[in-house]
Amino acid sequence: MNKTELVKIKQKALEEHIPIIMDDTLEVISKILKEKKPNRILEIGTAVGYSAICFSEFLAEGGSIDTIEREQDRVAEAMQNIKKAEVEEKIHIFEGDAVEILPTFTGSYDVVFIDASKGKYPFFLKEALRMLAPKGIIFADNVLYKGYVMSDYNKHKQRTAVRNLREFLAELQANETLETEILEVGDGLAIARKR
Numbered sequence: 001m002n003k004t005e006l007v008k009i010k011q012k013a014l015e016e017h018i019p020i021i022m023d024d025t026l027e028v029i030s031k032i033l034k035e036k037k038p039n040r041i042l043e044i045g046t047a048v049g050y051s052a053i054c055f056s057e058f059l060a061e062g063g064s065i066d067t068i069e070r071e072q073d074r075v076a077e078a079m080q081n082i083k084k085a086e087v088e089e090k091i092h093i094f095e096g097d098a099v100e101i102l103p104t105f106t107g108s109y110d111v112v113f114i115d116a117s118k119g120k121y122p123f124f125l126k127e128a129l130r131m132l133a134p135k136g137i138i139f140a141d142n143v144l145y146k147g148y149v150m151s152d153y154n155k156h157k158q159r160t161a162v163r164n165l166r167e168f169l170a171e172l173q174a175n176e177t178l179e180t181e182i183l184e185v186g187d188g189l190a191i192a193r194k195r
């Protein structure tokens with residue numbers, strides 16, 4: 001991977017207020033991926049490709065990432081970025097709403113990274129579980145949503161997102177096939193490992 005390009009991609013995304021993965025969150029995920037060396041990763045929410053490019057470094061030889069993004073101009077920029085970083089062989093972008101695209105996927109994934117619309121996390125979880133390989137890991141970003149999720153304040157205008165994030169976390173924790181931790185890094189990171 002081309003690290004100089006990666007720094008530029010990150011800088012530009014931050015300047016444009018694109019919500020790319022935060023450094024501390026990336027650090028936690030990277031450590032786990034380095035050990036796991038996944039063959040196939042599924043990402044929900046590509047934005048401009050920053051996290052996918054970062055994760056591609058930890059793929060097993062011949063491994064690949066499928067990533068979904070619904071905004072056309074972000075898909076276009078992600079494609080350019082992936083090229084600049086010289087990882088276009090490893091990353092496949094699917095343009096469209098993940099709610100429609102995920103049910104058409106039939107593969108098995110070693111790692112799923114959920115990082116898109118918070119109101120859809122319970123649905124994304126269902127789809128992730130359907131495709132998660134044995135010993136697979138689900139990472140979900142922004143699960144504490146600026147602290148709203150763990151506070152009892154309910155009159156927030158984002159209350160649908162908050163309600164669905166709470167439902168998502170409750171489902172993770174109730175699921176006996178998973179071992180789940182919720183970390184306060186970044187905007188909140190859930191890590192769920194299939195037993």
Ligand code: SAH
Binds near residue numbers: 021045048068
């Ligand atoms: N993973 C990226 C950041 C993703 S930001 C990184 O860390 O670099 C979240 C992205 O998800 C946004 O670009 C948004 O357009 C996209 N998104 C939100 N809901 C979606 C959906 N239902 N289907 C597809 N993309 C979605």
Ligand code: MG
Binds near residue numbers: 141142
């Ligand atoms: Mg995020």
